[in-house]
Amino acid sequence: ETGVTQTPRHLVMGMTNKKSLKCEQHLGHNAMYWYKQSAKKPLELMFVYNFKEQTENNSVPSRFSPECPNSSHLFLHLHTLQPEDSALYLCASSQDGQQNNQPQHFGDGTRLSIL
């Protein structure tokens, strides 16, 4: 139990579907992150939220839309995805995203497959 919970664990969707990934952290952290992990590639940082405000968006296609209603919850809304978007999507949190030198705590991820 890492204190970061992601749902669903697995998701299969068609390219025209709309779905959402959910992340919840029980660690009292103020920063939350979305990563994409593809086979044989480094983890790619997608979005960063600090105190509910988005601070980073690393050139992610608009078919991925994040939402952070509070410091404990983070969503990733998906629509009209492409087959190359199939990957493991990891959520992470840290105490305060503006202060460096703090480790991130990761969830178990959502395994996403696009048909």
Place this chain on the structure above:
Amino acid sequence: EDKVVQSPLSLVVHEGDTVTLNCSYEVTNFRSLLWYKQEKKAPTFLFMLTSSGIEKKSGRLSSILDKKELFSILNITATQTGDSAVYLCAVEALRNQFYFGTGTSLTVIP
């Protein structure tokens, strides 16, 4: 372009062996280097290194950073089958940026 390179990509050893995993980086505005262990689920935090030459230890694992040569090593002594995992190296830079390597896949054979 900022990047983190890990080597080897994969490693197979026998129980009891000692292994050394390497991580080199080229990252602007370096703040810290982190090591994670990823089994089938969430990456779990191992070490955070910010200063050169200071070894961090946790049981059979240890790590050290060289900020002049821009690399870090992760040592595991007396390996056990439970050490089998992918070991990830990440560098934190300014503005909440984290750069990860592709990882080293370690398999420990009984």
